[in-house]
Amino acid sequence: MAFSYKRIIVKIGSNVLTKENGLPDYSRIQHLVEQLVYLKKKGIELIVVSSGAVASGRSLLPSVKEAKHAVAIRQVLSSIGQVKLINTYSQLFNEHEMLCAQVLVTKEDFRDRVHYLNMKNCFHSLLQNDVIPIVNENDVISVTELMFTDNDELAGLIASMLNANALIILSNIDGIYNGDPKLPDTHIIEKVKQNEYNFSAIIKAEKSTFGRGGMITKASIAGKVAKLGIAVHIANGKRDNVLKDLLFEDLVHTHFLPEKHKSERKKWIAHAEGAASGTVQLNTGAKEVLTSGKVSSLLPIGITAVSGEFKKGDVIKILDEHQQTIGWGIAQYGADKARERMGVKNQKPLVHYDYLYSVY
Numbered sequence: 367m368a369f370s371y372k373r374i375i376v377k378i379g380s381n382v383l384t385k386e387n388g389l390p391d392y393s394r395i396q397h398l399v400e401q402l403v404y405l406k407k408k409g410i411e412l413i414v415v416s417s418g419a420v421a422s423g424r425s426l427l428p429s430v431k432e433a434k435h436a437v438a439i440r441q442v443l444s445s446i447g448q449v450k451l452i453n454t455y456s457q458l459f460n461e462h463e464m465l466c467a468q469v470l471v472t473k474e475d476f477r478d479r480v481h482y483l484n485m486k487n488c489f490h491s492l493l494q495n496d497v498i499p500i501v502n503e504n505d506v507i508s509v510t511e512l513m514f515t516d517n518d519e520l521a522g523l524i525a526s527m528l529n530a531n532a533l534i535i536l537s538n539i540d541g542i543y544n545g546d547p548k549l550p551d552t553h554i555i556e557k558v559k560q561n562e563y564n565f566s567a568i569i570k571a572e573k574s575t576f577g578r579g580g581m582i583t584k585a586s587i588a589g590k591v592a593k594l595g596i597a598v599h600i601a602n603g604k605r606d607n608v609l610k611d612l613l614f615e616d617l618v619h620t621h622f623l624p625e626k627h628k629s630e631r632k633k634w635i636a637h638a639e640g641a642a643s644g645t646v647q648l649n650t651g652a653k654e655v656l657t658s659g660k661v662s663s664l665l666p667i668g669i670t671a672v673s674g675e676f677k678k679g680d681v682i683k684i685l686d687e688h689q690q691t692i693g694w695g696i697a698q699y700g701a702d703k704a705r706e707r708m709g710v711k712n713q714k715p716l717v718h719y720d721y722l723y724s725v726y
Contacts (some may be wrong), residue, residue: 423447536603644674
């Protein structure tokens with residue numbers, strides 16, 4: 367294969383698995399499973415993040431109207447549909463004498479470090495036993511404020527957690543276009559390097575038909591994951607043999623090139639923004655140091671404000687003078703000491719470089 371990946375996260379979107387009428391497309395699921403089996407037989411470790419539970423539920427309970435009480439109805443459709451979806455995957459993989467497992471997660475599982483490590487160990491055990499994890503958000507217990515942006519965000523978190531070589535996001539379009547896809551001169555952006563494009567200016571802001579997110583979300587997640595050292599591919603899952611052609615570099619799609627590999631700890635911090643217990647604000651000089659690309663810790667002398675009551679070991683958010691996010695880190699001491707040492711020279715770093723993630 368052209369791309370020599372050993373571990374891949376494959377995210378399959380709702381629009382890939384769903385027909386125009388909103389019901390599951392079982393022939394498409396079967397075709398994708400056949401491709402996944404092919405990759406598995408090539409020795410590639412696979413983790414599948416699959417949407418489709420709500421669509422499966424809709425096929426079983428067509429009388430339910432989703433307009434009213436959206437969260438409650440989503441929970442109903444997901445709870446009955448998830449059973450059908452995982453059974454579909456199980457039967458299809460069984461035909462090839464392969465096992466899959468259901469893994470349902472919530473955003474809270476990633477915010478808590480203990481939950482995070484337990485979940486990581488579960489994934490590793492499944493992979494060691496040659497089982498393919500099929501992952502989805504646990505919509506049955508998730509409510510709006512605690513939900514992932516969509517399964518793209520979930521797939522990015524899992525790719526970071528498991529040190530995947532690549533994340534493949536399958537949508538219903540060929541990739542990210544450099545303008546309006548309906549215009550004749552528009553084309554797919556095939557390779558993306560760090561901060562090369564302002565995607566919010568390029569991509570038309572619209573959501574997918576059946577999913578919660580859109581292409582702007584995908585581009586944002588892809589950029590974040592690539593920054594952590596993981597390649598990201600956005601491709602059209604409705605195309606036959608999309609996975610095979612992609613890995614043999616015989617497919618027009620969007621490829622986010624990976625940057626320098628980050629440590630496992632930094633990968634968790636990068637996705638732990640929702641777990642922040644407080645914030646610190648920096649002056650211009652401190653920001654320049656932290657965003658220079660050099661090995662630098664966050665020293666109290668550059669801090670101008672401290673908010674929240676964080677403790678040693680908590681995640682804190684780091685802002686510049688204009689309240690723009692610089693990054694996140696794990697505090698080496700609490701908020702009270704941080705306030706005492708704020709602006710003072712020769713003090714212990716509030717955040718050591720090894721526990722600091724910068725968005726720059």
